[in-house]
Amino acid sequence: MSAFVWLQKLGLTGRLNEKDTVFLPASEQIKAWRKANHKMEWGILPDEFDVLEDPPLISPEDRRQGFNGAVLFYGFGDDGSGSADAVLSGKLAWEYACKRRNRKTWQCEYVDFQRPEDIRLRSGAPGRPRGFYWAFLHTGERNIHLTVSQVRKKLETNTGCASEGFQLLAVSHTHFTNLMTARKMPFMALADYDVAPHGFNDFYDAPQLFCSNHVLGLGIGWTMNRKLWPDADKAAYRLGEPQKVTFKNSSSRLHPMHIHGVFFRVLERNGKKAAEPFTRDTVLVGPRESVTIGFVPEHPGIWLTHCHIQEHAEAGMMTTIDVAN
Numbered sequence: 001m002s003a004f005v006w007l008q009k010l011g012l013t014g015r016l017n018e019k020d021t022v023f024l025p026a027s028e029q030i031k032a033w034r035k036a037n038h039k040m041e042w043g044i045l046p047d048e049f050d051v052l053e054d055p056p057l058i059s060p061e062d063r064r065q066g067f068n069g070a071v072l073f074y075g076f077g078d079d080g081s082g083s084a085d086a087v088l089s090g091k092l093a094w095e096y097a098c099k100r101r102n103r104k105t106w107q108c109e110y111v112d113f114q115r116p117e118d119i120r121l122r123s124g125a126p127g128r129p130r131g132f133y134w135a136f137l138h139t140g141e142r143n144i145h146l147t148v149s150q151v152r153k154k155l156e157t158n159t160g161c162a163s164e165g166f167q168l169l170a171v172s173h174t175h176f177t178n179l180m181t182a183r184k185m186p187f188m189a190l191a192d193y194d195v196a197p198h199g200f201n202d203f204y205d206a207p208q209l210f211c212s213n214h215v216l217g218l219g220i221g222w223t224m225n226r227k228l229w230p231d232a233d234k235a236a237y238r239l240g241e242p243q244k245v246t247f248k249n250s251s252s253r254l255h256p257m258h259i260h261g262v263f264f265r266v267l268e269r270n271g272k273k274a275a276e277p278f279t280r281d282t283v284l285v286g287p288r289e290s291v292t293i294g295f296v297p298e299h300p301g302i303w304l305t306h307c308h309i310q311e312h313a314e315a316g317m318m319t320t321i322d323v324a325n
């Protein structure tokens with residue numbers, strides 16, 4: 001399910017309990033937006049600030065799902081069908097980050113907002129509302145045990161964007177669950193975008209934000225179901241029950257997919273029966289290829305499943321299967 005809950009049009013009102021949201025209080029977020037709007041000359045009209053509603057209340061059900069704060073976003077431009085122009089919004093957000101980070105940024109030539117024909121919102125991604133809107137976000141499992149001020153400090157240190165940089169996150173459709181803690185290299189998947197500098201007729205990849213050695217980078221991301229470890233979708237199986245799993249590679253690269261704790265056979269490639277009658281623990285999945293494997297879990301435990309290219313796994317292309325007795 002989507003990590004975003006669209007709230008703007010729902011007419012929900014009520015105050016958020018600011019003590020238990022890790023995001024800045026609404027008034028401070030609005031102040032930050034005013035400041036950024038002035039600095040970047042975005043041209044958001046004073047009227048638009050004046051009619052801003054209070055952030056909505058987080059319901060117990062939202063909390064149960066992990067949402068722990070409301071964040072103010074802005075959708076720039078118009079995509080022609082009533083939604084904001086997602087690529088323009090991305091471009092402006094990245095420009096803002098670059099300005100704020102003062103040259104401590106790095107951009108892969110593969111992701112170029114100056115070439116909007118190379119970037120698109122993935123199919124099925126919800127359109128971005130135009131203008132201001134509130135959305136609930138959650139900070140992810142790895143931040144659960146931190147205090148509010150610790151998480152805020154971490155966001156500031158890792159992204160350099162902190163609260164007023166949230167428009168960058170609006171671009172990314174991220175919910176912070178994908179900030180990496182491992183080696184203190186936080187990644188944010190721009191999980192709702194596809195990039196393809198050579199045209200979309202063939203392959204495409206997903207861009208990703210990361211922070212390493214205080215440099216904020218924009219490059220290519222590697223995800224599983226567009227989510228990053230440790231927030232990726234996890235699978236649960238029962239001991240001895242046969243399973244069929246399909247790895248579907250939508251990217252332009254090869255990914256050797258590896259499962260710990262089970263051995264499997266390749267049953268199908270691109271939906272066609274495969275003649276590969278041997279047992280293995282890794283299968284190379286080619287660009288745009290889909291590979292279906294079959295196995296019987298024989299060892300109880302929680303087993304890692306990941307791309308065996310180290311930097312892909314490190315960037316978050318990893319999850320677990322839980323084999324229960």
Ligand SMILES: [Cu+2]
Pocket residue numbers: 222254255256307308309312313317
């Ligand atoms: Cu890989």
